[in-house]
Structures are given as structure tokens and as C-alpha cells.
Amino acid sequence: MGRKFFVGGNWKCNGTGEEVKKIVTTLNEAEVPSEDVVEVVVSPPFVFLPLVKSLLRSDFHVSAQNCWVRKGGAFTGEVSAEMLVNLGIPWVILGHSERRALLNESNEFVGDKVAYALSQGLKVIACVGETLEQRESGSTVAVVAAQTKAIADKVSNWENVVLAYEPVWAIGTGKVATPVQAQEVHVELRKWLHNNVGAEVAASTRIIYGGSVNGANCKELATQPDLDGFLVGGASLKLEFIDIIKSATVKKNH
Numbered sequence: 001m002g003r004k005f006f007v008g009g010n011w012k013c014n015g016t017g018e019e020v021k022k023i024v025t026t027l028n029e030a031e032v033p034s035e036d037v038v039e040v041v042v043s044p045p046f047v048f049l050p051l052v053k054s055l056l057r058s059d060f061h062v063s064a065q066n067c068w069v070r071k072g073g074a075f076t077g078e079v080s081a082e083m084l085v086n087l088g089i090p091w092v093i094l095g096h097s098e099r100r101a102l103l104n105e106s107n108e109f110v111g112d113k114v115a116y117a118l119s120q121g122l123k124v125i126a127c128v129g130e131t132l133e134q135r136e137s138g139s140t141v142a143v144v145a146a147q148t149k150a151i152a153d154k155v156s157n158w159e160n161v162v163l164a165y166e167p168v169w170a171i172g173t174g175k176v177a178t179p180v181q182a183q184e185v186h187v188e189l190r191k192w193l194h195n196n197v198g199a200e201v202a203a204s205t206r207i208i209y210g211g212s213v214n215g216a217n218c219k220e221l222a223t224q225p226d227l228d229g230f231l232v233g234g235a236s237l238k239l240e241f242i243d244i245i246k247s248a249t250v251k252k253n254h
């Protein structure tokens with residue numbers, strides 16, 4: 001079963017209105033493989049979502065970087081899944097390691113968020129990944145399995161989920177996982193899905209890699225059979241994001 005290559009750009013907490021418009025103009029002018037080959041999703045900060053949605057080419061899609069865990073209401077500072085749906089935003093990133101680490105989002109909380117966002121009709125990029133300490137102590141697989149289990153416990157339909165493996169030690173550090181390291185964990189995640197959710201979900205769910213992906217390292221990573229795309233941070237604000245989108249063709253021809 002074909003898993004369409006997926007390239008997400010997580011802009012994190014960056015950009016002014018002018019900078020955002022510039023990035024969108026660059027993306028709009030880029031020649032990239034068609035939507036049949038690659039699904040491209042960019043994720044600006046909340047405040048720029050309407051602007052980006054209104055300007056962005058129609059074959060690229062928009063994602064939020066977070067949303068509230070349940071129905072909106074008296075939750076100062078939060079943005080609900082319903083609001084994203086109301087704005088026509090199809091995607092949301094949930095469980096990013098920066099939120100897990102800095103805002104104490106637990107595995108269970110992330111699982112609840114993923115389930116609620118899906119129930120409202122959003123598609124979810126759900127992030128998992130180990131810290132350097134966890135990798136060095138040999139617990140990488142146990143950590144990502146526990147994070148994935150907390151999602152699987154709450155979610156029965158995986159059709160609208162993309163799983164992003166983002167080792168914390170590779171995020172924003174310039175220290176990219178080697179293709180072999182990434183492939184190893186992607187295989188383990190797929191195995192986990194196979195054994196705990198089902199063969200079909202394991203075969204069809206896209207598992208993408210994030211952590212210091214750039215225009216230079218994306219092609220080799222893309223050749224790995226269980227790597228179905230990327231979630232890109234820093235490089236998604238730069239011209240090289242277009243090269244990363246183009247690495248979808250490496251996959252297609254591999």
C-alpha cells in the first residue's frame with residue numbers, strides 16, 4: 001500500500017508578518033513534484049494561520065502547532081480544535097518534544113489531545129522521540145513505544161494520523177540521526193503498530209523523521225524504506241525547504 005511522501009515545515013515560534021509573506025511567496029513560486037507524489041504542510045504560529053492560508057498555493061496545506069485538549073471554553077490563552085476547523089485549518093502538530101519538555105505535556109495528555117483533535121475532524125502530526133540520556137541508556141524503543149501507546153490507547157482510527165519520530169537530541173542541534181539510526185526506530189515503530197494496533201495500520205501509517213533535516217541530508221534519509229517524509233524545523237524557514245520537498249522524488253525512484 002502506497003504511503004505518500006509527507007513534508008511538514010514547523011516554523012515554531014518564528015517570523016514577522018513580512019517574513020511570513022516572503023516565505024509564502026517563495027513557496028508559491030517553487031517548482032516541486034505534484035500533490036500525487038508529495039503532501040506538503042506548513043505550520044506557522046497561530047496568529048499567522050489565516051494569513052498563510054489565504055496566500056498559500058492550493059496544493060500545499062496548513063497546520064497549527066498545537067491545540068487545546070478538549071472543547072474550548074474558559075481556558076485563557078488556548079486555541080481549540082473547533083476554532084481550527086472553523087478556520088479551515090486541516091492539520092495540527094501535537095506532542096512536539098518542545099511542548100512535552102518545556103510545558104510538561106505528559107504522554108497521556110498528548111494521547112487525549114490527539115484523540116480530541118481527530119474527533120473534531122483535524123488531521124494530526126503526532127510527535128514522539130527520545131532524549132539523548134534515554135538513547136544512551138538504551139531505552140529509545142521503550143520510550144517511543146510508550147509515547148505511541150498513549151496515543152493508541154485513545155485512538156481507534158489512524159487514517160488521519162502521521163507519526164513523527166523526532167529524537168530530541170537531533171532537534172535544532174545540527175546533529176541529524178544517521179539514515180540507519182532513523183530507519184531502525186521507524187522499523188520499531190511500525191512493528192509496534194503491527195503488534196498492537198494492526199497490520200493494516202502499520203502498513204499504511206506514514207512515519208516521518210524530524211531533527212536537523214536540511215537540503216543536504218534529506219536525500220540519503222529519504223532512501224530509507226520506512227521513512228515516509230520529514231518534519232522540518234529550522235530549514236523550513238529557508239530556501240532549502242524546497243530541496244527537501246523535492247527529495248520525495250528520490251523516494252519514488254528508489
Ligand SMILES: O=C(CO)COP(=O)(O)O
Nearest residue numbers: 010171172211212233234
Ligand atoms: O522539531 C523539529 C520539527 O518539528 C525539528 O527541528 P530542526 O529541523 O530545527 O532540528
